[in-house]
Amino acid sequence: MIRALLICAALCLPWAAAAQPAEPQGPAPSGVISITDDGATDLAILNRISSILAQLPDFDGLRVGVDAGIVTLRGEVAEQASVDRLKTLIARMDGVVAIEDSVRLSTDLATRLDSVRERFQARLTRMIAGLPFLLLGLAVGAVIVLGGGWLSRREGILSRLAPNPFIAGFLAQAIRLVAWIVALVVALDLMGARALLGTLLGAAGIFGLSLSFAARDTIEGVVATMLLSLRQPFNPNDLIEVNGLRGRVIRLTSRGTTLLTLDGNHIRIPNQIIYKAVLTNYTRNPERRFMVDLAIDPGADLGRARDLVLRSLRGMSFVLDRPEPVA
Incomplete structure (x- = not known):
């Protein structure tokens, strides 16, 4: 029984190995495969690849062979990214049929450390070269922020643009916010961090979409504040009544209105x-009319009582002649 199982396993192993997918060998060369095997073409491909490798110090440990248009790469490299870049270049050459990758990653610690040191030096050099642009971006951003803050504190200019003090305060906050956004965009553009700028804008869009669902009440309050500021149903110190609550308006913020009863x-x-x-x-x-109810003796003269009330009202300094008091 055990012998039969071993025989079945031995027969199934070749089929299982054949069924396994082959590992990717990098980008496949494009174009039509020639039906002729030209040695001159192989030599031209080999010479071209050798000239490319001679210009790139990362591939000193590589050996290249070309046979029938199939390029074979052997040797050791410090990083797999270098091999992938080389295979991309080789795949673009005319006459290349396939690329056989037999390159191994180097296990030499000194080689790995040299590669890390070279990358660090290259990044440090780019950072030092971009330092003037970094300082320029920070300086321009600071100027924009200071200019926005200075403009938001100019009460005379804001009062001419928005006579309502509540709208003027809301406009000052909007100016400061816009100044910060413009400063950030300009500073990142001057620093050359356009990729970071695009990432931030994309993240801001996703964050804004998520925030719109999570903070619906807050956004509704901000929109209501903008509409109240535009329509101006009341001014500071106005006496208003809302839902049975009466008081004088002392403050309007982005979330609520404060009344002093x-x-x-x-x-x-x-x-x-x-x-x-x-x-x-x-x-x-x-002009405002007040309704006052007075109780009198049922046996009193109603006409004389009404005339007495009207004479008393006309004698009060705060009662207007037009419209006249009515009893």
């Missing part, structure tokens, strides 16, 4: 509630 309490109402609710502004129109 007539008895001295502070009430903060979310801006989205104020935007959707019925709002009464008692200060916008200086």
Whole structure:
């Protein structure tokens, strides 16, 4: 029984090995394979590859052979990325049919350390060469931020652009935010970090999309603040009433409006509630009618009582003649 199992396993091993997918050999050469085997073509390919390797110090330990258009690479290298780059170059040559990669990664510690040292020196050299642009980007970014801060503190300019103090404060915050964004974009562009800039913009888009779902109420409050600032239903110190809450407006932020009630309490109402609710502004129109109910003796003369009330109202300095008081 055991012998039969061993025989079946031995018969299945070649089929299993044949069924395994071959490892990728790099980019496949493009073009039509010639039906003739030309030794001159192989020699030309070998000479061309040898001339390329002579110009690249990373491939000193490589040996190249060409037979019937098949390029064979042997030897050791410090990094696999170098071999991949070489195979990409060879695949572009005319007449190359296939590339046989027999290159091994070097296990010599000194060779690996030399490769790391060369990469570090190259990056350090690029960093030193880009230092002036780094300083220029930081300087220009700082100037833009300082200019935005200076403009946001110019109350005279903001008051001419937005007579409402609440809108002026909101505009000052927007100027500072735009200044920071412009400074970041300009600084990264001057530093040559366009790839980082694109990454940041892409991340900002994804973050903004995620934030729009997670902070829907906050975004709704910001939009309501912008709409309230544009429509201006009230000004600072106006006496308003919202959902039965009455008080004077003392502050408008990006999230809520703060009222000072007539008895001295502070009430903060979310801006989205104020935007959707019925709002009464008692200060916008200086003329306001008050309704007062008075109780009198049922046996008294109602006409004389009404005339007495009207004479008393006309004698008060804060009661207007037009519209006249009514009893």
